[in-house]
Amino acid sequence: MLTITDGDFLRLINFVKANYGIDLSKKKQLIMGRLSGTIMSMGFESFKDYVDYLLKNKKPEDLELMLNKLTTNYTYFMREEAHFKFFTETILPYLEKTKKNKVLSIWSAGCSSGEEPYTISMLLKEYFGSKPGWDTRVLATDISRNALGAAQHAVYDESSLKEVPPTWKTKYFVKTPEPGIYEVAPLIKNNVIFRTFNLMEPIHFKLKFDVIFCRNVMIYFDQATKEALVKRFYQATNPGGYLLIGHSESLNKENTPYKYLMPATYRKE
Ligand SMILES: C[S@@+](CC[C@H](N)C(=O)[O-])C[C@H]1O[C@@H](n2cnc3c(N)ncnc32)[C@H](O)[C@@H]1O
Structure with a gap:
């Protein structure tokens, strides 16, 4: 060495x-x-x-x-499941009631190899699948083109699917000829848009977001960098929208413009 x-x-x-x-x-x-x-x-x-x-x-x-x-790209499907329960039971019913144009904007910021945005895409399919007219596309970004390449390839080892409900494995994945290797089904894959994006840069996406997932990314950032990024996220969040961070992370309550709801869960009022 x-x-x-x-x-x-x-x-x-x-x-x-x-x-x-x-x-x-x-x-x-x-x-x-x-x-x-x-x-x-x-x-x-x-x-x-x-x-x-x-x-x-x-x-x-x-x-x-x-x-x-x-950097570490470690991630897996359904990671930190409590967020996904809250997403399905609280956030989506709220958005269904309030988004009159039926367009949702959800961002997985620091999506790594795709397990997080694909999990979100599956939850959206479960919730909105039989409800006509909803545009529920997910934006997924990362700085690493390597990770994004894997995300777009969408082929995963069984170990990454350990938290996925068994019925979802058949509904939302396609078995490949290789034992224990699964590919995300097109109906889930096509609902996610991948882009390279450095979170240090200004946020100029077309729409503001209803939900931003930025989980297990800011752990690598120092306090000042994190606070500046959270302010940019806030500007890019619709009123009533949510910011979800990793459960091992926290924001300084005095310095964040979001309202704290519960661990790792914040809202723009
Ligand atoms: C541990 S993964 C998190 C994946 C997923 N969000 C999760 O919680 O499982 C962290 C990701 O953050 C990305 N990342 C680190 N710094 C970044 C930056 N400045 N801009 C965008 N992405 C960054 C890394 O490339 C990596 O893919």
């Missing part, structure tokens, strides 16, 4: 924080562990040469590779 000097470590983590919001200040070992192989296979002999090259050229494919190595 290569070692990184304090100076090169600081140059690298400052760059990552400024551009992607991700705080790696306590991750020196992780950086050395996860990047050494990549650096050597790129032909560099030291972290110094790699960091010089990376920061000078800022080539999208090199930055992408680094981000893929340093």
Whole structure:
């Protein structure tokens, strides 16, 4: 394994924080562990040469590779089920009553390999399936094109489906010829639109959102970055809309414009 000097470590983590919001200040070992192989296979002999090259050229494919190595894309279907129960029992009935144009706008921000937006798409199908006229498309974004590639491929190992109700496995997945490998069915897949988006950037989507899922993403951000992002989310939320964050995360109640409803669940009044 290569070692990184304090100076090169600081140059690298400052760059990552400024551009992607991700705080790696306590991750020196992780950086050395996860990047050494990549650096050597790129032909560099030291972290110094790699960091010089990376920061000078800022080539999208090199930055992408680094981000893929340093962030975690871990996720699975029906993760943090309490949110999905609340979504089905409280949020959707409210939206059904109030959205006169029958257009919902739901955003999975930091969607990783797609399990979260596809879960949402299945819940929407369950709820609105027999109700005509509803446009319930889900926007799913991530900074990692690698993760988005997997999301669009939509093929998953059985282990990722462990929380999925058995009937859904037959309704919303297609078994592939490979044992234990499932593909998301077109009716679920076609209801999700994937885009690359860095959450550090201004939010300029056409519609404001009724629900934003941003779960297990802001854990990597420091307080100031997180608060600024939550303010941008707030601007992009319809009145009465919701922000759902990961259950291991929290927002400082004094500094967030959203109203706290219950753990990991906020609302714009
Ligand atoms: C652990 S996954 C969360 C997946 C899913 N939301 C869940 O809760 O299971 C975190 C995702 O956040 C993405 N991410 C990290 N920083 C980001 C940024 N600045 N902009 C957009 N996505 C980011 C990562 O690429 C990764 O796919």
